[in-house]
Amino acid sequence: MPFSLATPAHHELIVKKSRFIACVEPVSGRDQAQARVAQLKAEHPDARHVCWALLAGGQSAANDDGEPGGTAGRPMLEVLRHQDMQGVLATVVRYFGGVKLGAGGLVRAYTDAVAQALLTAQKIPLVKQSRLACSVPYALEGMVRRELEMAHAELLGVEHGSLVTLQFALPETATVELVRRLGERGQGQLAWVEAPEA
Incomplete structure (x- = not known):
């Protein structure tokens, strides 16, 4: 059974001095998701990246926002798929700490940040x-x-x-x-x- 979220949930992770600020929240579709990402970029002008993943039926998307291809958005999207989420936007704001994490380290950091945020989220079943x-x-x-x-x-x-x-x-x-x-x-x-x- 697919689930959505009752309210946004957050989690912050520090990996080798880089800050990963994750948020998972309910959205109606791509337009709302892109507006939220633009809002986060405005709220965090010094952040290096604002990566995101959206799972919303035919409007699903993933964006690495300058991270090496496939190291941020897609792993975040996979976490949403694995947890059977629908109508959910996952965002991670990254403040670079000066130490490169490598592709594997990035995938782990983005995956963990979103997974930890989902652990605290109040999930609601979507009834057809x-x-x-x-x-x-x-x-x-x-x-x-x-x-x-x-x-x-x-x-x-x-x-x-x-x-x-x-x-x-x-x-x-x-x-x-x-x-x-x-x-x-x-x-x-x-x-x-x-x-x-x-």
Whole structure:
């Protein structure tokens, strides 16, 4: 099961006088990740590198920011993959301490910094959601709303026309039971309609 993070988590590592300041945090995608990296560069103008890795579906990326190729961003990305993270940005700000670490030392430092930050992070499971929509006569709107509330479904929208159309999302695992209950309680007056894409 994939996980995201409830809040950002940090860890600082010193390796041969170099400071590695790691942060793992939830992000919605590449735009938010790049804005955060730009913010870190502004906050740490004397840092030699601000390396980052993003695991967010089709928007995943890794950036070594001047470190030798494959020694920072990719190892950080692998830590996120190994921990089954999704929608998470890992950043490491490095202040160079004057001693070169070599490729192996860099990989270890960046990997350890991110892994240690994840150890203190509060992980939250990502539950796959189903989006559904149904139309009912006005007299049944209250019943549908109560059923949605009991199923912990999120009401996304309601349209009042000749019928009431309700759009909602809920955990995929609860979908079959809710559809069954609404079908029974709707007594043939509830119609399923195509839910608009998110």
